Amino acid sequence: MVQEKPVAVILAAGLGTRMGSGVCKPLVLLFNMPIIEHSLRALIARDFNVLVVYSNPALKEYLYKRFPKVQFVRNPHPERENGYSLYVAKDYVKDDFLLLMSDHYYSESFFERAAEGCSQDTAFVSSFCHDPQEATKVKVQSGKVVAIGKGLQDYNFYDTGMFYCTQEVLKHAERLVRQKHEVKLAEVFQSLADEGKLSAEIVEGKWIDIDTKEELKIAEEILREQIVKSEDGIISKCINRRVSLEISRFLIKYDFVTPNRLTVFSTLMGFITALLFYYGHYFIAGLMAQVTSIFDGCDGEIARIKHQRSRFGAVLDSVSDRYADIAIYLGMALSLSPTPLRMFAMFLACTGSIIFSYVWHLTKVRVREGGRDMRLFITMIGGVLSAIYPKFIILTLLAVGLLSHTCALISLYKFRTTSSQ
Amino acid sequence: MVQEKPVAVILAAGLGTRMGSGVCKPLVLLFNMPIIEHSLRALIARDFNVLVVYSNPALKEYLYKRFPKVQFVRNPHPERENGYSLYVAKDYVKDDFLLLMSDHYYSESFFERAAEGCSQDTAFVSSFCHDPQEATKVKVQSGKVVAIGKGLQDYNFYDTGMFYCTQEVLKHAERLVRQKHEVKLAEVFQSLADEGKLSAEIVEGKWIDIDTKEELKIAEEILREQIVKSEDGIISKCINRRVSLEISRFLIKYDFVTPNRLTVFSTLMGFITALLFYYGHYFIAGLMAQVTSIFDGCDGEIARIKHQRSRFGAVLDSVSDRYADIAIYLGMALSLSPTPLRMFAMFLACTGSIIFSYVWHLTKVRVREGGRDMRLFITMIGGVLSAIYPKFIILTLLAVGLLSHTCALISLYKFRTTSSQ
Numbered sequence: 001m002v003q004e005k006p007v008a009v010i011l012a013a014g015l016g017t018r019m020g021s022g023v024c025k026p027l028v029l030l031f032n033m034p035i036i037e038h039s040l041r042a043l044i045a046r047d048f049n050v051l052v053v054y055s056n057p058a059l060k061e062y063l064y065k066r067f068p069k070v071q072f073v074r075n076p077h078p079e080r081e082n083g084y085s086l087y088v089a090k091d092y093v094k095d096d097f098l099l100l101m102s103d104h105y106y107s108e109s110f111f112e113r114a115a116e117g118c119s120q121d122t123a124f125v126s127s128f129c130h131d132p133q134e135a136t137k138v139k140v141q142s143g144k145v146v147a148i149g150k151g152l153q154d155y156n157f158y159d160t161g162m163f164y165c166t167q168e169v170l171k172h173a174e175r176l177v178r179q180k181h182e183v184k185l186a187e188v189f190q191s192l193a194d195e196g197k198l199s200a201e202i203v204e205g206k207w208i209d210i211d212t213k214e215e216l217k218i219a220e221e222i223l224r225e226q227i228v229k230s231e232d233g234i235i236s237k238c239i240n241r242r243v244s245l246e247i248s249r250f251l252i253k254y255d256f257v258t259p260n261r262l263t264v265f266s267t268l269m270g271f272i273t274a275l276l277f278y279y280g281h282y283f284i285a286g287l288m289a290q291v292t293s294i295f296d297g298c299d300g301e302i303a304r305i306k307h308q309r310s311r312f313g314a315v316l317d318s319v320s321d322r323y324a325d326i327a328i329y330l331g332m333a334l335s336l337s338p339t340p341l342r343m344f345a346m347f348l349a350c351t352g353s354i355i356f357s358y359v360w361h362l363t364k365v366r367v368r369e370g371g372r373d374m375r376l377f378i379t380m381i382g383g384v385l386s387a388i389y390p391k392f393i394i395l396t397l398l399a400v401g402l403l404s405h406t407c408a409l410i411s412l413y414k415f416r417t418t419s420s421q
Numbered sequence: 422m423v424q425e426k427p428v429a430v431i432l433a434a435g436l437g438t439r440m441g442s443g444v445c446k447p448l449v450l451l452f453n454m455p456i457i458e459h460s461l462r463a464l465i466a467r468d469f470n471v472l473v474v475y476s477n478p479a480l481k482e483y484l485y486k487r488f489p490k491v492q493f494v495r496n497p498h499p500e501r502e503n504g505y506s507l508y509v510a511k512d513y514v515k516d517d518f519l520l521l522m523s524d525h526y527y528s529e530s531f532f533e534r535a536a537e538g539c540s541q542d543t544a545f546v547s548s549f550c551h552d553p554q555e556a557t558k559v560k561v562q563s564g565k566v567v568a569i570g571k572g573l574q575d576y577n578f579y580d581t582g583m584f585y586c587t588q589e590v591l592k593h594a595e596r597l598v599r600q601k602h603e604v605k606l607a608e609v610f611q612s613l614a615d616e617g618k619l620s621a622e623i624v625e626g627k628w629i630d631i632d633t634k635e636e637l638k639i640a641e642e643i644l645r646e647q648i649v650k651s652e653d654g655i656i657s658k659c660i661n662r663r664v665s666l667e668i669s670r671f672l673i674k675y676d677f678v679t680p681n682r683l684t685v686f687s688t689l690m691g692f693i694t695a696l697l698f699y700y701g702h703y704f705i706a707g708l709m710a711q712v713t714s715i716f717d718g719c720d721g722e723i724a725r726i727k728h729q730r731s732r733f734g735a736v737l738d739s740v741s742d743r744y745a746d747i748a749i750y751l752g753m754a755l756s757l758s759p760t761p762l763r764m765f766a767m768f769l770a771c772t773g774s775i776i777f778s779y780v781w782h783l784t785k786v787r788v789r790e791g792g793r794d795m796r797l798f799i800t801m802i803g804g805v806l807s808a809i810y811p812k813f814i815i816l817t818l819l820a821v822g823l824l825s826h827t828c829a830l831i832s833l834y835k836f837r838t839t840s841s842q
Contacts, residue, residue: 312840315783319833322779326772330765338759344751346764347771351747354775358743361782362736412740419733 006117007093008048009165011185012036012102013055013075013085024056026102028210030219031305032252035210036102038223038305040067042111043098045307051092052102053085066255083183087173099169101161101209105219107226109205110162118164121192122199123148125157130208130218135159136186138200145198149186157200160207163189168197227304233371236297239290240373244297251298252305259303259310263317266295270324274331277383282335282390286383289328293376296321318357321372325353328379329400332393345394348401356404356411363415370407375400427538428514429469430586432606433457433523434476434496434506445477447523449631451640452726453673456631457523459644459726461488463532464519466728472513473523474506487676504604508594520590522582522630526640528647530626531583539585542613543620544569546578549627551639556580556630557607561621566614570607578621581628584610589618648725654792657718660711661794665718672719673726680724680731684738687716691745695752698804703756703811707804710749714797717742739778742793746774749800750821753814766815769822777825777832784836791828796821 012026026036036052036059043050044067051071054060055078063070075088086099098114100106110124123145129135137155139147148159163169172191176183192198206222208215228241251257269292276285299317303309333346356370368374382396433447447457457473457480464471465488472492475481476499484491496509507520519535521527531545544566550556558576560568569580584590593612597604613619627643629636649662672678690713697706720738724730754767777791789795803817 310840312837315780315833315836318783319776319780319829322776326768330768333764333768334761338761338764340755340759343754343759343764343767347747347751347767350768351771351775354772354779355740355743358775358779358782359736359740361779362739408740412736415736416733419731 004095005047005049006115007051007095007097008043008114009051009053009086009089009093009097009099010036010039010043010102011053011082011085011099012059013053013078013088014082014103024059025210026059027062028103028216030105030210030216031223032249033305034062035105035219036063037066038105039100039102039111040070041307042106042108044069045309046111046115048098048115051089051097053089079182080177081182082185083173083188084177086170086185086188087177087183090170090174093170094167096164096166099163099165103211104161104207104209105222106160106162106207107205107222110160110203110207113201113203114162114164118199118201120164120199121166121169121197122164122201123189124160124162124164124203125200126160126203126205126207127157128206129158130215132158134211135209136161140200140202143199144196145189145193145200148190148193148198157202159186160203161185161209162203162207164201168192223305227301229300231366231368231371233368233373235293235373235377236371239377240294240297243294244301247295248298248301248305251302257302259299259306259308259313260316262295262299262302263313263320266292266299267320267324269295270321271327274324274327277328277331277393278335280335280390282383282393283387285331286380286386289376289383290380292324293373293380296372318361322354322357325372325375326350329353329397332379332383332397336390336393342394342397345397345401348405349397350401352401352404352408356408359408359411363411365411365415365418367407367410367414370404370410375404378403425516426468426470427536428472428516428518429464429535430472430474430507430510430514430518430520431457431460431464431523432474432503432506432520433480434474434499434509435503435524436476436499445480446631447480448483449524449637451526451631451637452644453670454726455483456526456640457484458487459526460521460523460532461491462728463527463529465490466730467532467536469519469536472510472518474510500603501598502603503606504594504609505598507606507609508591508598508604511591511595514591515588517585517587520584520586524632525582525628525630526643527581527583527628528626528643531581531624531628534622534624535583535585539620539622541585541620542587542590542618543585543622544610545581545583545585545624546621547581547624547626547628548578550579551629551636553579555632557582559621561623564620565617566610566619566621569611569614569619578623580607581624582606582630583624583628585622589613644726648722650721652787652789652792654789654794656714656794656798657792660798661715661718664715665722668716669719669722669726672723678723680720680727680729680734681737683716683720683723684734684741687713687720688741688745690716691742692748695745695748698749698752698814699756701756701811703804703814704808706752707801707807710797710804711801713745714794714801717793739782743775743778746793746796747771750774750818753800753804753818757811757814763815763818766818766822769826770818771822773822773825773829777829780829780832784832786832786836786839788828788831788835791825791831796825799824 027034053073053075055075060072075085125138136150136159137152138157138159139155173188208219210219273288329349360366378399382392386392448455474496476496481493496506546559557571557580558573559578559580560576594609629640631640694709750770781787799820807813
């Protein structure tokens, strides 16, 4: 059986002027990328066919250039509200579809849930809301929505603007559009709820309806929570991420900057660091090690924001980080004339930096203190100090080696404890 | 809800004398372990409560010492056949249970399927049979057994002697036992099949009913297929396994020889090899590297045969192999006075032997030629040749390093090709 691609309809015909920047709201930049593009990329990555209901031609123009496969339908009467926008989509969707708002930012969990589909009309509701006063509220009883609206006094969840819809929704929209001029989306779904036909699905994870500049800031915080890894070490958290996120913000607008290209670039930086060490430019090499460490975060950040994650990308990132690391420690060691101690120090650092990661992947137990961020930070300090006193090179190698081997063995020990329970 | 442990009943009251060794048949050694113990360990590893129906006190005596949690019930009339043995179990099982034969060897897939349970009385049938003439045949139609017996002319599967039973089976056994003196198991299940109450489940994988010495040999072949890893490299297949299986056969009878202890022992052998290299005893060190490589197989073999596999055991094995490897290459390199080339050669070998395994675990794509068996074989050859001309040490390190890095990169490349499809 050939599974048809799921369909998503994004309502982007609102007149929204409160942002006051003169730009059509869905095109307002969130982390240097239009708000609507975040959802659009999340949907496309999950193989949705997307239909955008727009009114501002600038929106279509922008999106069409970047996403030629997206379909567009114009709402000639945006003043008739978003219920009318939904009605406009009716000739373009023949089956069930996902409905969402162009000016909302949803975290990953929403798209994950949406991709699973539903068996009936369903409102994706949330217990999270940044602004309960402005939000559309929902009253859910035994899995069904019984009331939906802004002015609701008795409610237990918030409407997130994301719905799984059958053709039934379009019928209700059509009926209402014939009855009145302005039709709000909440009215359409209230009409469905009145007939007991609207289920509710509680989705964990944050979302936000972006109407003001303050809300744009909150949206960026939610987005940052999405892209910063939970396993980040202390150096990553306190130093690297702050800078790498700004680099990613700058790079995000360039389509040729793909995550895998960034991985290769950051590996090359590691190799350059290795050469700088080898030729004895310890001070610059040390600084370069830290820059490499910072850049190391960008591939993952861009991959997450642009929904370009891939299994190969993740493996390439891991493997090339290991090669960059061992090149650096080889460069450090070979910069001095060889002695057994120096060989041993290099041995410790090189094997440690791979084994730490090896044990982590095998056990899934991470001892953050031995992570790459910490190792390259030590390398930076060591490089800078070696510029004054070259023997610091050996101390640096020993420190990196001992730290990573110790942390690898701690991971193994912790894994033993947890896996025997 | 507390899930009760599943129950298995092993019928071991047969009079079987055809093996002619004077030993009670379930105690006949298959790979140096009684036939019945193979099934018993497989069941215990899957958390079954086991009941053994026996007639020979020697069987109970042997098993009770080693498996004090196993329950026993004596069949005072073994001459009344195995249908009577099943009847004898009736007061000891209150719920559904798995039924199997003590003189059959079943491959893993049978126990995996059995552990999932069934919703009704089910015969586990197979399309595999080593001796169609002697086998009990089964006729299956639309998922139901319609006939079962040795003399069946029209059949499509073989009875494996493994059944999932509800209390219904015991009722049928009881009725037959009251009617006649000798009751064969096939008669009990035929009676169930006559009422349309016996389902059939086709299980992939080999099994064998061991009645003769020839069948014991076939059983051992099936067992070997179970324990030899599919990812074995050529040196493993042609040399190591032949020896390691014999070592395992010897070690299997000692309960203190656990897989994890064997892992530690084989790692220590690696460290001894490293010291021998370091002190310049290249010839012995080279041979020792190959011995280490051979011993490396035993932990996994014992773990599989004795059903003592564990997640920690697998990780410990991987990590300690890596440490043994890098110790050996460090020992080799430090045995000569250090030069930049020697440092580089050591660097290649040490990092390569970890990265090869790292990439394998990340990609699950294995390039067999770079495996540990091949690396240690090269180390052995290199060690022996170095006894004549010490500079071979460097060549060996370079060979091991280049081979493993190349194979790691090939894995990565292959993974890219497959993961993008």
